[in-house]
Amino acid sequence: MKVVDQITDDLRTDVTWNRIGTVTAKGARALPLGTKHYLLDKVPIVGWLPKYNLRWIVNDVIAGLTLGLLLIPQSLSYAKIATIPVEYGLQSSWLPATLYTFMGSTKGMVFLRQ
Structure with missing residues (x-):
């Protein structure tokens, strides 16, 4: 037991372990915000889908069908x-x-639709 108490005391007073604990806690607090930015950067559909205007659905369906019909013979x-x-x-x-659909974006086209 004396050895365990000594190791516990060393871990509490060690500068390196305290710094690791501080940096880990800071990173854990920043994780939700960082995750949000990463997700919006890598998967743009997450950002624009909630703001999607249903008036565009007909044009988007026509574009999707055109792409599908083009892909078959190609x-x-x-x-x-x-x-x-x-x-x-x-296949x-x-x-x-x-x-x-999920990872692409046409940033120039966003301005035309607004």
């Missing part, structure tokens, strides 16, 4: 050029568009 032809089965081209064509 992915088929790219798969043929790569000499892989066309099913793989179709891989939806992923980039889906990722761009």
Whole structure:
């Protein structure tokens, strides 16, 4: 028990451990704000989706259908050029568009819609 008490006392009075505790507490308090900024920077849909104007839905659906109809022959032809089965081209064509939905932004277009 004497050794445990000595180690506990050393940890309480050690400058390095106290500094680590202070920095960790400060980082933990800043975590929600930092997480918010990081999320808004990396996933822009989180910032603009709550402010989305429903008048734009028709134009956005038309744009999405146009993209989908464009991707079908494009992915088929790219798969043929790569000499892989066309099913793989179709399966891989939806992923980039889906990722761009969540992680992409067109900052110049935001001003046109406001």
